[in-house]
Amino acid sequence: MATIKPKKLTLRSYQVGFGDCFLLTFHYNGRTGDRHVLIDFGSTGKKKSHGENLMVRVAQDIKKRTGGKLHAIVATHRHKDHISGFTTNAKQTGPGDIIASCNPDVIIQPWTEHPKARVNAKEAPGTITKTQSFVSSLRSMHEIAESVLLEAERRKHILGKRLHDQLTFLGEDNLSNLSAVENLMRMGKRHHYLNYGSRSGLESVLPGVKIRVLGPPNLKQSEEIKSQRNKDEDEFWQLQAMSNKFVIQKDPMLFNGARTYSHANAPGATRWFVQRVRALRGEQLLSIVRSLDKVMNNTSLILLFEVGGKKLLFPGDAQIENWSYALSKRSVQRLLAGVDLYKVGHHGSRNATPRSLWDNFSKRSDKVTKNRLETFCSTMRNKHGTSRSKTEVPRKTLVAALKGSSNYHTTETLGKKLSFDFTMTFR
Amino acid sequence: MTATTTPRTRTLTIIAQDPSVRVKGKILRAQVEVPAEELAPGPWGYRVHVVDYDSSTLNLYRPMKYPPIGSSENGDGDPFFKASDAKLLSDPNFHAQNVYAIVMRILARFEFALGRRVSWGFYGHQIKVAPHAFADANAFYSENDQALMFGYFPGMSGRMVFCCLSHDIVAHETAHALLDGLRTRYTDPSSPEQAAFHEGFADVVALLSVFALPKIVETIIDLNAPGKNSSRIARKYTTVEALRKSMLLGLAKEMGQELPAIRGDVLRRSVKLEPSRTYIKDPEFIEPHRRGEIFVAAVMNSFVEVWARRLKALGTTRYLDRERVVEEGAMIADYLLTMVIRALDYAPPVNLEFCDFLSAVLTSDREINPNDSRYHFRDILRETFVSYGIDPASEGTEEDPGIWAPPEAGLNYDLVHFESMQRDRDEVFRFIWQNRKVLNLYEDSYTRVLSLRPCLRIGPDGFALRETVVEYMQIVNVFADELDRLKITAPEGMPAKQKLMLYGGGTLIFDEYGRVKYHITNRVDHPERQTQRLKYLWEYGYYNDPRSFKNFANLHRKKRAAPFADSIRQEW
Numbered sequence: 001m002a003t004i005k006p007k008k009l010t011l012r013s014y015q016v017g018f019g020d021c022f023l024l025t026f027h028y029n030g031r032t033g034d035r036h037v038l039i040d041f042g043s044t045g046k047k048k049s050h051g052e053n054l055m056v057r058v059a060q061d062i063k064k065r066t067g068g069k070l071h072a073i074v075a076t077h078r079h080k081d082h083i084s085g086f087t088t089n090a091k092q093t094g095p096g097d098i099i100a101s102c103n104p105d106v107i108i109q110p111w112t113e114h115p116k117a118r119v120n121a122k123e124a125p126g127t128i129t130k131t132q133s134f135v136s137s138l139r140s141m142h143e144i145a146e147s148v149l150l151e152a153e154r155r156k157h158i159l160g161k162r163l164h165d166q167l168t169f170l171g172e173d174n175l176s177n178l179s180a181v182e183n184l185m186r187m188g189k190r191h192h193y194l195n196y197g198s199r200s201g202l203e204s205v206l207p208g209v210k211i212r213v214l215g216p217p218n219l220k221q222s223e224e225i226k227s228q229r230n231k232d233e234d235e236f237w238q239l240q241a242m243s244n245k246f247v248i249q250k251d252p253m254l255f256n257g258a259r260t261y262s263h264a265n266a267p268g269a270t271r272w273f274v275q276r277v278r279a280l281r282g283e284q285l286l287s288i289v290r291s292l293d294k295v296m297n298n299t300s301l302i303l304l305f306e307v308g309g310k311k312l313l314f315p316g317d318a319q320i321e322n323w324s325y326a327l328s329k330r331s332v333q334r335l336l337a338g339v340d341l342y343k344v345g346h347h348g349s350r351n352a353t354p355r356s357l358w359d360n361f362s363k364r365s366d367k368v369t370k371n372r373l374e375t376f377c378s379t380m381r382n383k384h385g386t387s388r389s390k391t392e393v394p395r396k397t398l399v400a401a402l403k404g405s406s407n408y409h410t411t412e413t414l415g416k417k418l419s420f421d422f423t424m425t426f427r
Numbered sequence: 428m429t430a431t432t433t434p435r436t437r438t439l440t441i442i443a444q445d446p447s448v449r450v451k452g453k454i455l456r457a458q459v460e461v462p463a464e465e466l467a468p469g470p471w472g473y474r475v476h477v478v479d480y481d482s483s484t485l486n487l488y489r490p491m492k493y494p495p496i497g498s499s500e501n502g503d504g505d506p507f508f509k510a511s512d513a514k515l516l517s518d519p520n521f522h523a524q525n526v527y528a529i530v531m532r533i534l535a536r537f538e539f540a541l542g543r544r545v546s547w548g549f550y551g552h553q554i555k556v557a558p559h560a561f562a563d564a565n566a567f568y569s570e571n572d573q574a575l576m577f578g579y580f581p582g583m584s585g586r587m588v589f590c591c592l593s594h595d596i597v598a599h600e601t602a603h604a605l606l607d608g609l610r611t612r613y614t615d616p617s618s619p620e621q622a623a624f625h626e627g628f629a630d631v632v633a634l635l636s637v638f639a640l641p642k643i644v645e646t647i648i649d650l651n652a653p654g655k656n657s658s659r660i661a662r663k664y665t666t667v668e669a670l671r672k673s674m675l676l677g678l679a680k681e682m683g684q685e686l687p688a689i690r691g692d693v694l695r696r697s698v699k700l701e702p703s704r705t706y707i708k709d710p711e712f713i714e715p716h717r718r719g720e721i722f723v724a725a726v727m728n729s730f731v732e733v734w735a736r737r738l739k740a741l742g743t744t745r746y747l748d749r750e751r752v753v754e755e756g757a758m759i760a761d762y763l764l765t766m767v768i769r770a771l772d773y774a775p776p777v778n779l780e781f782c783d784f785l786s787a788v789l790t791s792d793r794e795i796n797p798n799d800s801r802y803h804f805r806d807i808l809r810e811t812f813v814s815y816g817i818d819p820a821s822e823g824t825e826e827d828p829g830i831w832a833p834p835e836a837g838l839n840y841d842l843v844h845f846e847s848m849q850r851d852r853d854e855v856f857r858f859i860w861q862n863r864k865v866l867n868l869y870e871d872s873y874t875r876v877l878s879l880r881p882c883l884r885i886g887p888d889g890f891a892l893r894e895t896v897v898e899y900m901q902i903v904n905v906f907a908d909e910l911d912r913l914k915i916t917a918p919e920g921m922p923a924k925q926k927l928m929l930y931g932g933g934t935l936i937f938d939e940y941g942r943v944k945y946h947i948t949n950r951v952d953h954p955e956r957q958t959q960r961l962k963y964l965w966e967y968g969y970y971n972d973p974r975s976f977k978n979f980a981n982l983h984r985k986k987r988a989a990p991f992a993d994s995i996r997q998e999w
Contacts, residue, residue: 274487
């Protein structure tokens with residue numbers, strides 16, 4: 001009996017502003033027909049030129065394109081720019097409602113989303129596993145993000161526009177996206193929560209396609225490549241969350257009845273310093289949200305699709321800490337050398353395409369050749385970071401490398417168009 | 428008419444360690460002596476200005492007025508002498524006093540050890556201290572803000588935890604600020620060991636400063652050795668292992684009660700670090716905080732070893748006088764603290780490594796205390812450091828292994844005047860310049876005198892030692908492809924035209940007659956050290972983001988939130 005395998009892939013990249021949304025359609029002959037896998041659907045910043053109701057229009061296009069049937073959804077991690085499109089509303093007209101109506105068979109998420117990894121509030125602290133502790137720290141991070149947003153809004157006049165915008169952007173991206181998370185839980189017949197080396201669960205809907213899960217590592221795997229995870233890290237986020245909660249109270253009072261100066265009558269010798277400490281608080285908040293943003297990115301799924309002699313790599317927003325485990329293995333390095341299609345990690349940021357990964361791609365070429373590496377980046381300029389601090393997204397040095405050594409495709413060229421397609425044929 | 432004498436010190440109440448350390452349910456306090464001065468509200472003294480501004484609640488607390496020194500009002504100028512525990516916890520003015528007193532106490536200890544005034548690491552005389560700077564589990568020294576910042580946060584117990592009430596945290600940050608003033612180039616991007624030294628040194632100052640308080644020693648002994656109501660203590664509780672377990676781990680446990688996340692278990696982790704010569708080359712110990720633990724382990728285990736040996740030498744009876752055990756412990760901590768501070772003057776001004784510091788501490792102590800036969804501080808420090816893989820940078824002599832070698836022969840003292848050399852950097856520079864060949868300086872470089880510090884130190888026997896300490900540094904600008912001619916290897920992957928700055932320099936110790944006693948150097952063209960330094964900086968992303976290498980706030984947060992420091996080299 002002949003093996004069933006796809007003949008062709010169409011990759012549709014959607015315009016979602018700053019976010020990711022890729023629809024992979026594997027074309028099979030005969031009864032198998034087309035199989036549709038949606039990888040992420042989220043946005044945390046759009047331009048006016050993208051038009052009204054962008055996410056709903058994208059969802060409608062997905063529905064139309066798939067004929068109302070999604071075979072799988074991959075939600076690489078819980079950042080807003082990857083899952084906000086799964087949000088529903090009371091009238092059931094939200095983009096997430098439209099996606100849910102496509103009845104996905106399989107939902108794929110990282111292991112950190114497993115319901116059992118959560119801490120039951122009634123559980124004694126002593127019985128909390130390391131995994132639960134880590135997952136609980138992720139929840140603390142959402143709370144921190146929420147507090148930071150409130151504090152940033154309250155101090156808008158002190159922080160200045162640049163800092164306020166950055167705090168708002170990172171804060172919003174790290175909110176809990178509860179509606180989207182719950183919708184993802186409700187959708188789908190089968191849910192798989194994956195870590196490095198897990199069976200993906202996608203094979204059942206994508207015959208003839210081998211899918212390897214290269215990240216994120218679970219805690220045990222992480223500890224294989226570094227010293228034991230410091231439990232202080234988890235506790236730190238809990239303490240941080242509690243501190244931030246204190247600050248956003250209506251009138252936080254540290255010392256009841258303590259006498260204070262009004263702003264106008266502060267002694268002259270203190271004024272310079274008071275300004276400095278105020279400024280410091282803004283920088284401190286930014287540093288906190290940046291740290292938690294990074295932790296969250298590193299829960300991202302990394303998937304490698306192997307089909308008909310081609311390799312397609314989708315790493316979500318994984319940064320080097322996530323990649324480290326996979327890249328520490330020679331077998332994975334050999335496997336990744338032959339990648340044909342690379343979805344650029346984290347919208348082209350400076351720390352999500354590890355140099356060692358990039359250098360290892362053998363199909364990079366300065367010349368346009370038949371089998372040249374194809375790269376896809378969903379991004380939007382002037383939203384994240386600054387060129388002065390070399391943190392701009394997309395990072396110009398990375399973009400130069402992508403343009404110079406691969407066939408580079410970016411959603412930035414879409415303008416008002418909703419999507420573009422790319423086709424790859426298989427052996 | 429009767430002449431009045433101004434007291435030399437003022438006694439102030441502080442919390443001995445932190446509010447969780449209690450005796451019979453009451454917070455353990457200490458009365459510490461700080462240099463006397465008429466305080467302005469803050470407290471605001473000649474070296475410290477406490478400004479109690481909270482950037483999270485946007486409150487600037489009103490400080491109290493301090494009674495004159497020596498007045499009988501409020502317990503001889505200590506308004507919190509008889510205050511209740513509740514008052515200490517709930518009055519921001521006490522928090523302000525606590526930080527003021529601890530910072531001044533550490534400063535006074537530095538000035539005593541070094542025999543001179545010690546400046547902060549910024550232009551200004553008074554460091555600002557914000558005891559409630561923000562709601563965050565963090566505390567740090569900020570050179571740009573000329574300040575020490577202490578955060579607060581709701582603890583696991585639901586009670587607010589104040590970093591400013593933890594003696595070791597305040598002492599740690601003060602030590603950073605003082606070290607930055609004394610050795611301003613130690614915050615330069617260099618080897619992992621130099622960054623680790625800043626952390627390790629601050630920890631050692633903090634811990635020894637806590638152990639130098641007899642009340643703390645007594646309390647921890649009582650908590651861990653049975654029979655606290657007895658005036659005697661069984662000898663079996665005074666062995667090295669017993670003291671290590673009871674004192675070091677005991678204090679670690681007490682410290683960790685409220686502040687595990689911010690203290691990062693430094694003491695506990697350091698104490699548990701069994702002696703091994705492998706750590707120093709283990710990649711796990713590259714991260715500065717982790718590497719600093721090796722240094723802390725070596726010093727704190729030396730402390731316990733000196734103490735145990737001293738107690739052993741007190742006779743062969745089955746029991747020891749409890750008070751004597753406490754006194755000896757606090758005294759040894761205090762002397763060791765003085766030793767490590769004094770050693771800074773004998774350390775090279777740039778690219779410090781632990782092995783340099785070991786030679787510095789051995790030499791500086793030998794100069795002031797030639798006879799160490801009673802406590803064997805030097806022998807024990809050397810043995811312990813060696814057991815952690817830290818060999819002295821210098822071979823030393825048969826009688827004093829590990830001390831720095833005498834200076835180069837043939838130095839020319841003509842044409843310069845020692846009297847001027849004690850106050851005039853240009854005069855010292857002239858001396859260095861005219862002796863550049865004998866001193867073996869790298870000639871094709873920029874050279875300047877960083878500091879010139881005459882000092883008068885008093886030894887344990889009352890003997891006075893006059894010295895003048897001079898630091899100079901050299902800077903060479905090169906491209907990576909020029910490193911070959913300096914016999915330095917460029918890191919793999921570094922572009923040929925990468926601009927690089929190499930730092931080197933030396934410390935000259937002049938005796939009271941103006942002759943050089945020691946010339947302690949880290950050469951700008953040292954092949955192995957510069958190769959290692961560049962490799963570390965390249966791999967850890969210094970050339971991508973230089974700013975992240977000189978920021979204590981980030982460093983402290985990175986310790987917890989960015990365990991993969993080497994990730995930067997993978998960035999674009």
